[in-house]
Structure formats: structure tokens, C-alpha cells
Amino acid sequence: MSRCPTSEERRLRNLVRRHDRWRGREVFNLLPSENAVSPIARSYLASDLAGRYTLPVTTEADGEVLDNSYTGTRYTDQIEQLANAAAARVFQARRATTRPLSGHIAALSVLAPLLPRGSKILAIPPDQGGYDGYAPGFAPALLGLSVRPLPADGPGHSVEAETAVSVIRRERPDAVLLGQSFFLFPYPLREIADAAHAVGALVLYDGSHVLGLVAGGEFQQPLREGADVLFGSTHKSFPGPQGGIIATDRDDLFDQLDPALVWRTFDNAHWNRIAGVAQTLLELERVGREYARTIVANSLALGGALADLGTPLVAERAGFTRSHQLHLDRPRLRAQWGIGAGAVARRLEAQRLLIDLVARIGTAEVTRLGLRPRDMPRLADLIVRGGRDGERVGPEVGRWRSRFPGLRFD
Ligand SMILES: Cc1ncc(COP(=O)(O)O)c(C=O)c1O
Missing domain, CATH: 3.90.1150.10 (Aspartate Aminotransferase, domain 1)
Structure with a gap:
């Protein structure tokens, strides 16, 4: 068998090298959706974890109760526990998971178990800076949710307390889904949360864009200000490898979410990524x-x-x-x-x-x-x-x- 790389392999190697040089050394990147991953976190992405499985879910097979479907996972499972504990500390949450593969998957992983089909959510429309994924034809269509607009018609697509409160009182949604792709200003969260909770709605805060700022104590602290669940991407202002995080203080919600994480929106959580996210969380703690x-x-x-x-x-x-x-x-x-x-x-x-x-x-x-x-x-x-x-x-x-x-x- 030839060990000599084919021309396509050489082309691929060349493209990756050129990409790395260009994006890593030759340009200033001012894309708000991206960030640079630290050398240690990057090294974990290329570790042996990249090809491994673990599934610490209790199952029963042939009269045997199994705590994992795989062997060889003693370090993998500790890495995940370390990552989740660090996420809980950084976001000042009782419970957290680093399993979702991205911000969008984190959103699906929160919405699917917490909101039965037919539920009504309020979300900021894309033409007011909201995330396209929450427009009626996308995630809500997949999950059977109806969406009504939460206006973000203040300066720079900000949300005004008075408008938000009156829409919440009028619409009486099952959840208020905050978070924007065009995200300049914090929300009047206490007012929104009070109004939402008064009508029995959950407050779900998609912090994909601002997660690194939240981690550093800037912008706003969603879980301290009334959000029930905070989730988002780990690679925008949060400077980690691409992935997602979910954090909450509410044991009842986490206990609903957590068992649904595996097999609803993904199976394998990519443990090399989780090691990289854990490293980034530890860096941010410092x-x-x-x-x-x-x-x-x-x-x-x-x-x-x-x-x-x-x-x-x-x-x-x-x-x-x-x-x-x-x-x-x-x-x-x-x-x-x-x-x-x-x-x-x-x-x-x-x-x-x-x-x-x-x-x-x-x-x-x-x-x-x-x-x-x-x-x-x-x-x-x-x-x-x-x-x-x-x-x-x-x-x-x-x-x-x-x-x-x-x-x-x-
Ligand atoms: C507000 C918001 N939520 C979710 C996402 C999806 O994030 P990801 O690309 O990590 O799946 C985005 C993507 O830009 C976003 O802007």
C-alpha cells in the first residue's frame, strides 16, 4: 500500500495550510460570530478524544443494568464533568452542560423538551436583528411551535421594556425567547421576566453572541436577572471551539432537559470539543x-x-x-x-x-x-x-x- 499522498491529499493539505496562514496570521478578523481558540484548547481538538465515544446513560440490556454503552471512557467522563462544573461556575448556574454541538443545537435542546408541540413563543423577528433560526419556517416549524414577534424597535434593535411587557401581557406566550444575531444592548430583563412569569411563561435567553461577555461579568447576567435558561454558542464572543452550552438554576428544568439531550438533537457530543470548551472556561475564570x-x-x-x-x-x-x-x-x-x-x-x-x-x-x-x-x-x-x-x-x-x-x- 502506498504511503505517498495523492494529488488530492496534497491539495487538501495545501488548502488547510493556506487557510491557517491567511486567517491565523494575515488578516484582522472583525466578524462578530467568530473568535480565535487558544493554543491549548486547539491542541485538545486534535487529541485522541477526537475519535472516541462515551455514553454515560443508564440502559438495560438482557437483564443487565449498564451505566455506559462503551468502555475506555474513564478520562472522557471526568473531562465532561470538569467542563460542566466549570460552565456552572462561570455562568453562576446550579446546573450546566457543554454537550450541545452548537448554539442552534443548544436552542433545539432547550426548546424541544421544555415546550410541547403547539406552544407559543415570542421571539425577535430577523428584520429587527433576531436570529433567522427562530423565524416561523425554521426551528419553530421543526418543533411545532407558533412564533409571535417580540419587537426590538428601539435604537440598534434594542428591546424597550414597556413594549415588551405589553406584548407579553397581550400574547400570554408559553416562552419568551430572547437573544439576537444583531445584538448591541442588554435587555430590560427584570421587567421582561416579571411580566413573563406572571403569565406562566419561561424566559429563555439565547446568549450565543454575548456569551463571552456574560462569562466575564459584562453585558448582563441573565440568570441573575430573571432568565430561566441561558444557552448559546461557545465560539462568538466566547472564545472557544465551536459548540454550545446550556446553563440554568432551575433543577426542574435541567432534569427535563438533561435526559433529552442525547438522542433528540444529537448522539455523540464530540468530547475533544468539550475538552477545548473546558479549557476556554478555565481561561475565562482567570x-x-x-x-x-x-x-x-x-x-x-x-x-x-x-x-x-x-x-x-x-x-x-x-x-x-x-x-x-x-x-x-x-x-x-x-x-x-x-x-x-x-x-x-x-x-x-x-x-x-x-x-x-x-x-x-x-x-x-x-x-x-x-x-x-x-x-x-x-x-x-x-x-x-x-x-x-x-x-x-x-x-x-x-x-x-x-x-x-x-x-x-x-
Ligand atoms: C442568536 C443566535 N443564536 C443561535 C445561533 C446559531 O449558532 P451556531 O452557529 O453555534 O449553531 C446564531 C448564529 O449565528 C445566533 O446568532
Whole structure:
């Protein structure tokens, strides 16, 4: 048998290497949905755990009670316990699980066992910054839920307490599903939770975008402010490998959720990923507060510097943001810069600056690289020269980027 790699294998190796060099060393990543994983967490992704199973679920077969379907799991199971305990500490929750494979799977894993088919939920519509997955044709269709809009019509798609409370009282939903893909400002959560609980509704908080800020004590503490369940992705402002977390103080809900995790929305939970998430949680216990504070400080500094250079941003009067995101104001961008947000993003991509095509700019990964508020005027200048003026700033970006070879906050 030949050990000589085929041309396709060589091509694949080359593509992965080129990707790693480009995304890991040559660009500034300002996509708010992504982050950089620490070297130790990355090493766990490539560990032997990557190919292993464990299923610590009690089953009965042929008169025998089994506590796992597999052998060889003595370390795997301890790793998972360590991860879940760390998640509970970081999110100040009585119970937590790191099993969901992603934020979306975490959402399905919460909604499916807690809400019977036919239940009514309130969710923020996608055209007001809500997550597309909660639009009627997607997760709700799969789970047999009806969705009514929870308006996010304040500055920067924020939710106003008075509006939310009156919609909750009118609609009397079974659950209020908070969380947005365009997520700038915390919710008036206590008011929302009081109104929801008064009509017997659960408050489910999808913190996919802001989970790293919540972990560091910034933004808001959903479980302290009235949310029944917090869940989300582990790879946006939370700087871990791609995955999902669920946390709650409510034993009754966790006891409903937990047995349904396996076999409803997944089987194998990918224990190499869980080891990586555990490492990230432990890192955040050490440095999460400074990490989260620096992200928000960078967002505010970048927002101010972009606005000073004439960049139209949403929620200017509300102070731009309290999160890791900034949003270009699309209509004003077209009117003032004469170009759409998608075209700006494509121009910037060619100049080694990645923002997304839907007008969001994120500061989590550049914070992880070590950029500080004092660096934001320079970053804003490069964004404006590259995005508005179509200047060839790529070489300057590349030289600056090479001064940040490692990660901070790990
Ligand atoms: C608010 C929100 N929830 C859930 C998801 C899905 O997360 P994942 O990609 O981890 O499945 C997203 C994705 O961007 C999101 O913005």
C-alpha cells in the first residue's frame, strides 16, 4: 500500500495550510460570530478524544443494568464533568452542560423538551436583528411551535421594556425567547421576566453572541436577572471551539432537559470539543473579566473613531453598543458612501480586514490578539480608507497584523 499522498491529499493539505496562514496570521478578523481558540484548547481538538465515544446513560440490556454503552471512557467522563462544573461556575448556574454541538443545537435542546408541540413563543423577528433560526419556517416549524414577534424597535434593535411587557401581557406566550444575531444592548430583563412569569411563561435567553461577555461579568447576567435558561454558542464572543452550552438554576428544568439531550438533537457530543470548551472556561475564570471589559472598551473606541471619520453607524445617540458588535447604518452608508454594506465588506476582505456582509463589525477576536482602545483610531482609519475610499491598505494591514503573532487572555 502506498504511503505517498495523492494529488488530492496534497491539495487538501495545501488548502488547510493556506487557510491557517491567511486567517491565523494575515488578516484582522472583525466578524462578530467568530473568535480565535487558544493554543491549548486547539491542541485538545486534535487529541485522541477526537475519535472516541462515551455514553454515560443508564440502559438495560438482557437483564443487565449498564451505566455506559462503551468502555475506555474513564478520562472522557471526568473531562465532561470538569467542563460542566466549570460552565456552572462561570455562568453562576446550579446546573450546566457543554454537550450541545452548537448554539442552534443548544436552542433545539432547550426548546424541544421544555415546550410541547403547539406552544407559543415570542421571539425577535430577523428584520429587527433576531436570529433567522427562530423565524416561523425554521426551528419553530421543526418543533411545532407558533412564533409571535417580540419587537426590538428601539435604537440598534434594542428591546424597550414597556413594549415588551405589553406584548407579553397581550400574547400570554408559553416562552419568551430572547437573544439576537444583531445584538448591541442588554435587555430590560427584570421587567421582561416579571411580566413573563406572571403569565406562566419561561424566559429563555439565547446568549450565543454575548456569551463571552456574560462569562466575564459584562453585558448582563441573565440568570441573575430573571432568565430561566441561558444557552448559546461557545465560539462568538466566547472564545472557544465551536459548540454550545446550556446553563440554568432551575433543577426542574435541567432534569427535563438533561435526559433529552442525547438522542433528540444529537448522539455523540464530540468530547475533544468539550475538552477545548473546558479549557476556554478555565481561561475565562482567570482572565475573563479583563477580556470582556477590553472587548466592550474596544467596541466603544472603534465606534467613536469610525463615527469621527464619517462612518454611518446605528445607535449613535445611544452610544453605539454595549457588546462586541457595531452595526453600519445601511441606508445612510448607501447615501453617504454611495456603496452597499456587502460591497464594503468585499472591498475590505481584499485588504485583509474581515467584516461581515450583513453590516456587522466585531471586536472580540482583535481584542484576543491584543489590540487595545488606543489602537482603534488606526483600525478605523484603515476600515474607512479601505472600505469607503477603495484604497489599497492591505500591505499596511499585513505589516500591522504581523505585530500580533500570539493571543492574549489565554
Ligand atoms: C442568536 C443566535 N443564536 C443561535 C445561533 C446559531 O449558532 P451556531 O452557529 O453555534 O449553531 C446564531 C448564529 O449565528 C445566533 O446568532
